[in-house]
Amino acid sequence: MDANKHAQTMLAVLIDADNTQASITDGLLSEVAKYGVASVKRIYGDWTTPSLTGWKSVLLEHSIQPIQQFRYTVGKNATDSAMIIDAMDLLYTRRFDGFCLVSSDSDFTRLASRIREEGLLVYGFGERKTPKAFVSACDKFIYVEVLRFEEDTEQAAKPKTANELKGDTKLVALLRSAAEAASDESGWAHLRAVGSSIAKQAPEFDPRNYGYSKLRELAMATKLFDIEERPHGDGHSRSIYIRDKRKKPQK
Structure with missing residues (x-):
């Protein structure tokens, strides 16, 4: 103990x-x-x-x-x-x-x-x-x-749409800069590292401010990032990686 x-x-x-x-x-x-x-x-x-x-x-x-x-x-x-x-x-x-x-x-x-x-x-x-x-x-x-409690629907933030999120230039810049700071040479960034980078730039950032409980949900809702799940070496858990769609390799 x-x-x-x-x-x-x-x-x-x-x-x-x-x-x-x-x-x-x-x-x-x-x-x-x-x-x-x-x-x-x-x-x-x-x-x-x-x-x-x-x-x-x-x-x-x-x-x-x-x-x-x-x-x-x-x-x-x-x-x-x-x-x-x-x-x-x-x-x-x-x-x-x-x-x-x-x-x-x-x-x-x-x-x-x-x-x-x-x-x-x-x-x-x-x-x-x-x-x-x-x-x-x-x-x-x-x-x-x-x-506020979730049952208080009048107080709870409603999820913002992709267009609303994209229209928030401050949010877009924050997410992209954090993903860039945490990315590898291929442009992929571990979501946890992205979250850490965001916290250093904006202490007030919280996905719930935009109506989403997790950073992953918010990133997906913006439609600005590719999302990928990768298994850990133990084969039992998975990690989330994101990549700015603008960095997607051209075929």
């Missing part, structure tokens, strides 16, 4: 209650579980205010520790300072492999950068209105809109 514990990625999840809705909690924690174990779950806010009432039952259900922070001045967000101080205290314990910062507030941009300077991973979670500076400061940024 000790070996498994050390092999796990330990994460500290810090939530800014003033800038996060309680309705995304289930999706948030499910997403965090993909990256590691949430060994610390804390949420910051002034719990004497009526605006945070919706969080109370959620905190009990998910064992999230509420941290009280009174508002000293109207219009000023004291929650940010408390969360930043706590994050630095946790950082210096050296017990964590990464942090999950849940907020749409640009005030956490420097915190994200500082944590990464220590060699730890930073996963950001926020609404689409989150300033680009904070998004770029994270290793990966997930828009909370894609974390």
Whole structure:
């Protein structure tokens, strides 16, 4: 058991209650579980205010520790300072492999950068209105809109058509440049390497933003790439490779 514990990625999840809705909690924690174990779950806010009432039952259900922070001045967000101080205290314990910062507030941009300077991973979670500076400061940024339950059809993103995807010049350029960076001499690129290249260029990239659950599905939907499955040496599993159709050898 000790070996498994050390092999796990330990994460500290810090939530800014003033800038996060309680309705995304289930999706948030499910997403965090993909990256590691949430060994610390804390949420910051002034719990004497009526605006945070919706969080109370959620905190009990998910064992999230509420941290009280009174508002000293109207219009000023004291929650940010408390969360930043706590994050630095946790950082210096050296017990964590990464942090999950849940907020749409640009005030956490420097915190994200500082944590990464220590060699730890930073996963950001926020609404689409989150300033680009904070998004770029994270290793990966997930828009909370894609974390709604699938049965909430009004919130779920509908898959975009090939024409819509091709019309997104930023997306097309991102996919093609990532495929080019990961490709071999024949133009084929392992899909996992393509995904890694994309993450370095655009922390906010997520196939779910376009209505697709996987990068492979998104790549296929664009109709810009050839897709090929290749067996591993063990013969039991297969790898996915893609190639820009513009690089297809001419007969």
